[in-house]
Amino acid sequence: MSLHCLIYTSVAKQKMTDNCLKSLLDRTRPKNSALSVTGMLLYIDPYFVQILEGDLEDVCETFTRISKDPIHHKVSLILKKPITERNFANLAMGFNKVSEKDIDSFVSLEAFYKSESFRKQSKEIIELLEMFKNETLF
Numbered sequence: 001m002s003l004h005c006l007i008y009t010s011v012a013k014q015k016m017t018d019n020c021l022k023s024l025l026d027r028t029r030p031k032n033s034a035l036s037v038t039g040m041l042l043y044i045d046p047y048f049v050q051i052l053e054g055d056l057e058d059v060c061e062t063f064t065r066i067s068k069d070p071i072h073h074k075v076s077l078i079l080k081k082p083i084t085e086r087n088f089a090n091l092a093m094g095f096n097k098v099s100e101k102d103i104d105s106f107v108s109l110e111a112f113y114k115s116e117s118f119r120k121q122s123k124e125i126i127e128l129l130e131m132f133k134n135e136t137l138f
């Protein structure tokens with residue numbers, strides 16, 4: 001068992017209504033539970049930011065599946081590293097919607113997709129994901 005976390009961002013190709021987001025989570029959570037993958041997904045229209053935690057093999061398999069989902073594109077790996085304990089242990093996949101105005105301007109996903117500089121800001125992204133870990137929307 002080699003516990004790892006992986007963080008990526010992506011861009012939704014379609015308008016994500018609440019029903020679309022709920023159906024995405026309905027497809028996702030049973031798979032994560034089966035693999036003991038935990039984490040948090042944020043939707044910051046039109047961006048996704050997600051952290052996956054679990055055994056390295058399971059996290060990589062899940063990320064491969066996610067990367068192929070036609071709902072989004074520009075899937076960009078930000079961080080993959082070993083961890084000693086899970087940060088989102090109770091969540092098969094937590095979820096929240098965030099408005100750009102709710103977050104500090106330094107966490108600008110738009111800037112990331114323009115400059116790729118966001119990759120260096122993984123600390124800020126982890127802080128952002130953690131801010132919402134006790135506030136799962138649905």
Ligand SMILES: Cc1cc2nc3c(=O)[nH]c(=O)nc-3n(C[C@H](O)[C@H](O)[C@H](O)COP(=O)(O)O)c2cc1C
Nearest residue numbers: 024027028031032041048062065066069071072093
């Ligand atoms: C933003 C986003 C997040 C996703 N998160 C997960 C996830 O945490 N776990 C997972 O198994 N699949 C995730 N998926 C993938 C899809 O839900 C995928 O349709 C599902 O895993 C079914 O895969 P299958 O068609 O190979 O059975 C995600 C897809 C998107 C677009």
